[in-house]
Ligand SMILES: Cc1cc2nc3c(=O)[nH]c(=O)nc-3n(C[C@H](O)[C@H](O)[C@H](O)COP(=O)(O)OP(=O)(O)OC[C@H]3O[C@@H](n4cnc5c(N)ncnc54)[C@H](O)[C@@H]3O)c2cc1C
């Protein structure tokens with residue numbers, strides 16, 4: 001079974017994003033960038049499926065600038081077999097990303113697409129579901145357990161009240177939630193090996209996909225600041241302050 | 249310009265999130281309809297009809313809608329969208345599950361987690377774990393939005409909309425419900441509670457979490473939340489997670505116990521009216537957003553708080 005894993009290069013999760021003074025966006029100059037944590041979880045799951053003999057080939061795909069090659073190398077070092085970069089300096093919306101992925105899927109014919117539930121920059125939580133709709137594939141979003149058997153994926157999902165289990169026919173799109181697994185660190189030998197694994201670079205324009213933006217960003221601003229309050233010494237003091245604040 | 253709001257419910261009761269999304273919808277248009285899709289929708293629809301400002305309530309019933317299958321919701325909502333200029337869904341796990349499918353089928357953007365309606369085409373949403381707010385203007389003929397309920401006041405009761413049933417779509421062929429484990433709790437819903445008590449990694453075990461957090465929550469009539477670390481370690485169920493990638497809450501009072509205050513956690517609670525932090529590390533980042541901070545070991549601080557609350561008549 002071939003597994004496709006879309007991965008996004010984003011601001012590192014430890015970095016606090018800062019809004020640019022001219023309100024055009026978030027300042028990413030000289031900021032540490034990493035693979036989106038949910039994409040790491042998706043890569044890890046694909047690698048585990050390969051280790052179990054369920055997956056035969058793992059293809060990592062990223063749509064982004066030339067530097068996204070580093071993100072793809074990380075996926076290769078974790079255990080993906082080859083990588084595709086669809087190169088563009090534009091920041092595409094989830095629907096455009098889904099359309100690009102659909103075009104790649106038409107060439108690659110994977111039986112499973114494993115991706116993150118959310119990219120921690122735009123916080124859209126939309127691309128996987130959109131891709132499934134464009135392909136008319138079933139989806140299992142927010143997965144905390146994936147079992148592949150008999151041409152189906154049995155997926156436990158994190159839902160509003162607890163957990164839900166679905167069985168979806170393959171091919172399908174599965175998006176990873178936090179509890180699916182704990183991603184491994186790539187070992188040094190694997191990082192070295194990853195340098196020799198194939199990386200196919202395509203220009204976005206060569207795919208003939210309409211990726212025009214549907215939204216115009218009017219401005220990006222700082223949220224209202226919350227200032228630190230006071231330290232209280234005792235529980236009694238706390239309760240009387242809460243009473244005064246009118247919340248008890 | 250008519251707007252369709254997708255109701256939030258659990259096949260038994262209508263959730264307050266619906267009222268909040270109706271408020272967002274009324275900021276776009278005066279013609280707001282509510283769709284109640286699920287199983288046994290009649291009583292829920294009757295409640296939705298009482299929301300002030302609602303023009304009409306549509307109901308659709310099927311087993312697959314009751315199970316929340318995204319493919320079934322997609323088919324239903326895409327069909328209905330022909331009559332609407334905007335489709336608004338609460339940004340719950342279920343809303344996030346199907347709404348992007350609707351947008352993709354309509355070939356429009358989804359605007360996720362809307363916290364402000366500027367005008368019928370312009371919306372504000374948090375990005376980067378709430379460290380930035382993005383104002384976007386849509387050129388799409390139809391808008392598909394998920395709306396963050398905590399950012400809107402609930403619409404009042406007092407309406408008397410008519411209820412109309414629409415036919416449910418055929419069962420999805422490639423997706424099947426197997427089962428679910430829903431955590432039953434007598435406590436208020438995390439998203440709707442006036443007070444939330446959350447525990448973090450400091451609890452050390454599920455037993456300790458329940459021993460410390462639950463009685464305090466019960467004393468205050470509060471919902472229980474948790475940090476990701478507490479959920480990952482199995483101290484609390486997954487749907488207790490508050491944060492960037494969990495639930496977003498904005499109660500009157502949020503009490504964080506043994507939680508450090510990582511950006512991802514703050515993203516889910518920093519709009520609470522009053523924040524209390526109990527942490528033994530005076531430098532924990534949670535104190536930077538807390539109105540009242542108690543630097544103490546929770547093992548002594550929480551029992552003292554229980555006593556102080558009893559003394560105050562709680
Ligand atoms: C992609 C991604 C998404 C994430 N999403 C979320 C999310 O939605 N929600 C979320 O919460 N996190 C999320 N996180 C995790 C987040 O980064 C933090 O790791 C997490 O919030 C830490 O949980 P914690 O505060 O309980 O644990 P810790 O950071 O370990 O803090 C424990 C605190 O307890 C205090 N303490 C210890 N013992 C005591 C005691 N006896 N008495 C009093 N205080 C004590 C310590 O001083 C410390 O401050 C996410 C991370 C990633 C990478």
Ligand SMILES: Nc1ncnc2c1ncn2[C@@H]1O[C@H](COP(=O)(O)O)[C@@H](O)[C@H]1O
Pocket residue numbers: 005006007008009036038039061062063064094097114115116117118119120122123124125126127128
């Ligand atoms: N530029 C991109 N390249 C590859 N995959 C992406 C890209 N953007 C989003 N994705 C995938 O879609 C998931 C959800 O992203 P989003 O819908 O933006 O929150 C991510 O975890 C990735 O798996």
